[in-house]
Amino acid sequence: MDNLKFIQVETDENIGIIQLNRPEVLNALNRKMVNEIVRTIEDMDRDEKVKVIVLYGNGKAFAAGADINEMAQDSAIDLELLNQFADWDRLLQVKKPMIGAVHGFALGGGFELALACDLLFAAEDAKFGFPEINLAVMPGAGGTQRLTKLMGKTKALEWLWSGEMMTAEEAEQHGIINKRLPKELVIEETINYAKKLAEKPALSVRFIKEAVYKAVDDSLLEGMQYERKNFSLLFSTEDQKEGMKAFMEKRKPQFKGR
Ligand code: CAA
Numbered sequence: 001m002d003n004l005k006f007i008q009v010e011t012d013e014n015i016g017i018i019q020l021n022r023p024e025v026l027n028a029l030n031r032k033m034v035n036e037i038v039r040t041i042e043d044m045d046r047d048e049k050v051k052v053i054v055l056y057g058n059g060k061a062f063a064a065g066a067d068i069n070e071m072a073q074d075s076a077i078d079l080e081l082l083n084q085f086a087d088w089d090r091l092l093q094v095k096k097p098m099i100g101a102v103h104g105f106a107l108g109g110g111f112e113l114a115l116a117c118d119l120l121f122a123a124e125d126a127k128f129g130f131p132e133i134n135l136a137v138m139p140g141a142g143g144t145q146r147l148t149k150l151m152g153k154t155k156a157l158e159w160l161w162s163g164e165m166m167t168a169e170e171a172e173q174h175g176i177i178n179k180r181l182p183k184e185l186v187i188e189e190t191i192n193y194a195k196k197l198a199e200k201p202a203l204s205v206r207f208i209k210e211a212v213y214k215a216v217d218d219s220l221l222e223g224m225q226y227e228r229k230n231f232s233l234l235f236s237t238e239d240q241k242e243g244m245k246a247f248m249e250k251r252k253p254q255f256k257g258r
Helices: 031-046 076-082 084-094 108-116 133-137 143-151 154-163 169-172 183-198 202-217 222-233 240-248
Strands: 009-010 016-018 051-055 098-102 106-108 119-123 127-129 166-167 179-181
Touching: 009 031, 009 108, 016 031, 016 183, 031 051, 031 084, 076 154, 076 222, 084 222, 098 108, 098 183, 106 108, 108 127, 108 143, 108 240, 119 169, 119 183, 127 169, 133 240, 143 154, 143 222, 166 169, 169 179
Parallel strands: 016 051, 051 098, 098 119, 106 127, 119 179
Antiparallel strands: 009 016, 127 166
């Protein structure tokens, strides 16, 4: 793997650990960073020494979303041509268990990355949400699909339309996370759990994962592709330009509904 700029990678026994590492922007996910994450996960998936993959964020957050500065000026056509979410689809092919250890913000694309994990352990201070609506866009990397599969249509719409953040306790009640932990223990406990899972017979672990996703996710890719068209389409609205401009200028956006 070539030089990694936005993530740090290490192994602890047979656990592959990925640290999201852009703390100065709350680990906002730019395209290169997503590509680094996905390629590293794929490498670990192929590496016989790695049994379980763990992701966590450096600094104050897991990840506060896709990098708004990077995409603010994109047009719908730019997004289609970039096909930037293709990397996210590749996560659906990962065979080994992926566990997220979330502290602080997991918003937008950061929440989507967390939801792409098989299991989630969260610190008491974790905050999950999809604030895209406040930028006059919508989730583009699987958020509408995965959240709905986890909590059902009614609650998912409520969260997606409000753009509000849910606490770790709420996320636990909605079945989004497996466990809440004190902040200072979340990474260590996640790695300990991963080590226990790594002792189980690897092929059983793998086939159980496949069977469970077969049960819930058969048409996820179709849903994500549908979502993506609409995500791109929103970049042709005036409200999207205004929403992202207002974020960067640190002011309240003035939406026109067009
Ligand atoms: N993109 C780019 N930069 C971001 C960012 C993002 N998603 N989130 C935070 N940052 C930057 C901030 O601009 C700030 O940079 P400066 O110091 O240069 O001003 C730095 O990270 C620290 O953030 P704040 O000062 O805003 O920290 P805070 O504690 O006051 O607020 C927050 C934290 C509520 C998470 C706020 O940063 C925020 O609202 N971030 C944006 C969240 C968001 O809208 N995410 C969705 C993005 S769209 C998306 O993800 C689409 C998709 O589905 C793929």
